[in-house]
Amino acid sequence: MRIRHYLAMALVLAMASGACTASAAEAPGQPAAQESRWRLGAALGYGLRRNPLVQSDDIPIVIDLDIAWFGEHLFFDNGDLGLTLADNSAVTASLVARFNSDRVFFGNTDTRFVSADLAGMPLAEVTEFTVPDRDYALELGVELLMDGAWGQLQVTAFHDVGGTHDGYEIYADYAYGWREQRWYLEPSIGLSYKSDALNNYYWGVRDDEVSIVLPPYTAGAGTNLHTRLMLGYQLSRNWSFSLVAEYEQLNDDAAASPLVEQQDVLGYFAGFGFRFR
Numbered sequence: 001m002r003i004r005h006y007l008a009m010a011l012v013l014a015m016a017s018g019a020c021t022a023s024a025a026e027a028p029g030q031p032a033a034q035e036s037r038w039r040l041g042a043a044l045g046y047g048l049r050r051n052p053l054v055q056s057d058d059i060p061i062v063i064d065l066d067i068a069w070f071g072e073h074l075f076f077d078n079g080d081l082g083l084t085l086a087d088n089s090a091v092t093a094s095l096v097a098r099f100n101s102d103r104v105f106f107g108n109t110d111t112r113f114v115s116a117d118l119a120g121m122p123l124a125e126v127t128e129f130t131v132p133d134r135d136y137a138l139e140l141g142v143e144l145l146m147d148g149a150w151g152q153l154q155v156t157a158f159h160d161v162g163g164t165h166d167g168y169e170i171y172a173d174y175a176y177g178w179r180e181q182r183w184y185l186e187p188s189i190g191l192s193y194k195s196d197a198l199n200n201y202y203w204g205v206r207d208d209e210v211s212i213v214l215p216p217y218t219a220g221a222g223t224n225l226h227t228r229l230m231l232g233y234q235l236s237r238n239w240s241f242s243l244v245a246e247y248e249q250l251n252d253d254a255a256a257s258p259l260v261e262q263q264d265v266l267g268y269f270a271g272f273g274f275r276f277r
Helices: 010-013 016-025 102-107 196-203
Strands: 037-047 059-070 075-076 080-087 092-099 113-117 121-130 138-148 151-160 168-175 178-180 183-195 222-234 239-249 264-275
Touching: 092 151, 092 178, 102 196
Parallel strands: none
Antiparallel strands: 037 059, 037 264, 059 075, 075 080, 080 092, 092 138, 113 121, 138 151, 151 168, 168 183, 178 183, 183 222, 222 239, 239 264
């Protein structure tokens, strides 16, 4: 199974293996049914992801869908399109195309009118302050998945192939899960290195965006840190209830941007997950 890192759908995917275990337990001595190529699920509950941008709205999470299809080599996983290059007991290696997720914050900003003063002198003019928009970036890269009794490790490297930011990102995440009957607990920790081109595209302020309340800014490369904790309870073969909490610390160059109000990005979700198949 691919390891995904979206806050809401974490609960559906974390309990998917539990659903399979429960299914096998219901028919002892019988051969296991052929695994479906489809993975369909939904999460319903309430959660929030804090938006670090100035004058921006937090991102609510109420319902999320999990739609994935896995062929012999090709797969589609909630927007990611991939080709499996190797799949053995040691590692699963895939070539993956995706859209960069940094842009999600820029879809929840407000336009406000700001009065400012310069060098202590009141400024009569009222300036419209709008957080600059940013585009999604189409990225292509390699994904390595490894798991065993020691836990699960995901390592990815992606580069922009659409000419949006021309940068790259290297990501690593380690998770270890405990299962006790119907309960499941999984903490994880990781980091994400973002090149100067990627970091500056999303968090920098270009010359044509400068105003009296938005100074120019160039962001260099940096590393984000993240951690997540998942707690789930398997209610039945298809239903589960989970609590998910996630924390991400933006790198120093991103946090120093005049577009950023908070360096920490907090997220949580509590709700029910249903696995259709």
